[in-house]
């Protein structure tokens with residue numbers, strides 16, 4: 001039992017950081033720079049938690065910031081809890097106002113991400129993501145046994161819930177608090193902050209989407225930010241943008257990220 005719990009917790013933290021650091025703060029917002037192998041390391045940890053195509057993820061997330069809590073937002077709970085949680089995933093492709101060719105120009109030239117995107121077919125891209133995720137657990141099963149394989153699989157499925165849950169919980173005003181007075185419904189929710197490695201400080205994030213740090217108050221624990229700081233010490237991260245100083249030095253993306261609006 002101790003073995004199972006230990007492996008589960010290690011896998012949970014690693015996959016969750018793959019989503020928060022790789023998919024979110026790095027690919028979606030370009031809040032810091034790092035060598036390509038380091039980028040792939042974090043993104044693949046997120047990918048193995050069944051997060052789907054990195055281009056798809058970043059494009060949808062940038063649209064969320066751009067159209068936050070309006071009818072054009074892909075998953076605002078203002079227009080239905082089911083749609084905000086998983087209903088929006090049942091679409092076959094992008095809505096007319098969301099186009100990775102325009103909103104993720106900085107990602108579509110990457111051959112690995114382009115392959116995983118499958119030309120914009122959501123079904124094919126999700127099928128590949130789930131197939132690769134399950135194949136890796138079969139390899140873990142063969143090498144390390146069923147305890148490691150099951151713990152790894154369940155940790156990945158738990159991490160899969162992080163952004164889906166956050167999209168709903170952190171956009172319901174009565175469930176949290178605001179540090180920044182904004183027009184949208186984003187709020188900080190302490191327990192999501194802990195479970196989601198710092199991403200639950202969502203009102204802070206909508207106030208400063210380009211910031212690599214989202215925990216602004218002393219009690220707002222942000223494990224993703226602590227990890228990025230460790231990466232900087234090891235020379236794996238540079239050009240780190242931190243709110244509210246607006247010290248952005250990295251402008252590789254075309255302004256389509258949420259922090260431009």
Ligand SMILES: [Zn+2]
Nearest residue numbers: 064186202206
């Ligand atoms: Zn949001």
Ligand SMILES: [Zn+2]
Nearest residue numbers: 028061209258
């Ligand atoms: Zn964001």
